Amino acid sequence: MTSIAEEGAVIRMFHVHKRYGAKQALVDATLDIAKNEFLFISGPSGAGKSTLLKLLYLAEPVSEGQILVDGMNLSRISRRRIPLLRRKFGIIFQDYKLIPTRTVYENVALVLEARGKKRSLVEKKVKSVLRVVGMEDRLTAHPPSLSGGEQQRVAVHVP
Numbered sequence: 001m002t003s004i005a006e007e008g009a010v011i012r013m014f015h016v017h018k019r020y021g022a023k024q025a026l027v028d029a030t031l032d033i034a035k036n037e038f039l040f041i042s043g044p045s046g047a048g049k050s051t052l053l054k055l056l057y058l059a060e061p062v063s064e065g066q067i068l069v070d071g072m073n074l075s076r077i078s079r080r081r082i083p084l085l086r087r088k089f090g091i092i093f094q095d096y097k098l099i100p101t102r103t104v105y106e107n108v109a110l111v112l113e114a115r116g117k118k119r120s121l122v123e124k125k126v127k128s129v130l131r132v133v134g135m136e137d138r139l140t141a142h143p144p145s146l147s148g149g150e151q152q153r154v155a156v157h158v159p
C-alpha cells in the first residue's frame with residue numbers, strides 16, 4: 001500500500017464537529033483519505049455517515065474544524081467554485097434524487113444538458129452509462145415504476 005506521504009491526501013478533515021441545533025451529529029472527526037484509497041465508513045443508523053458526506057460536498061456547513069478536498073479549503077471556497085467541488089464527487093443518494101415525472105433517459109440526461117453538452121453526445125453518454133448498470137431497456141420508464149435497486153442504478157452518475 002502507498003502511504004499518504006507518498007501519494008498526498010485528497011480529503012483531509014481536522015477536528016470536525018457538526019451540530020444540527022442542539023443535536024451533535026459528528027464530534028471531533030479527523031481523517032485523511034489518500035488518492036486511490038478505498039474506504040468504507042460503517043456505523044449504526046443515525047451515526048453521522050451521511051452528515052460526513054454532506055460536509056464534504058458542502059450540502060451542510062461544518063460547525064467547527066477544517067476540511068480540505070483536493071487542496072480546496074471548504075471554509076474559504078467561493079460560492080462560484082462550489083459546482084466545481086461537487087463535480088469531483090459521484091454520489092448515490094439514499095433517496096435517489098430522481099425526478100419522478102421524467103423518464104429514466106431524461107433523468108440521466110439532465111445533468112449533461114445543464115452543462116451544455118451537445119444532444120448527440122448526451123444521447124451517446126446516457127445510453128452508455130445505462131448499459132453499464134443494466135438499465136438500457138428502461139429508457140422510457142418513470143422512476144416510480146422501478147424497484148428500489150433499479151432506481152439506485154439509474155441514480156449512478158458515471159462522470
Ligand SMILES: Nc1ncnc2c1ncn2[C@@H]1O[C@H](COP(=O)(O)OP(=O)(O)OP(=O)(O)O)[C@@H](O)[C@H]1O
Nearest residue numbers: 020023024025043044045046047048049050051052
Ligand atoms: N437536517 C438535520 N436536522 C437535524 N438533525 C439532523 C439533520 N440531519 C441529520 N440529523 C441527525 O443527525 C444524526 C446523523 O444523521 P445522518 O443522516 O448523518 O446518519 P447516518 O449515519 O447517515 O444514518 P443512516 O444509516 O440511517 O443513513 C441523526 O441523529 C439525525 O437525526
Ligand SMILES: [Mg+2]
Nearest residue numbers: 049050051094
Ligand atoms: Mg445516511
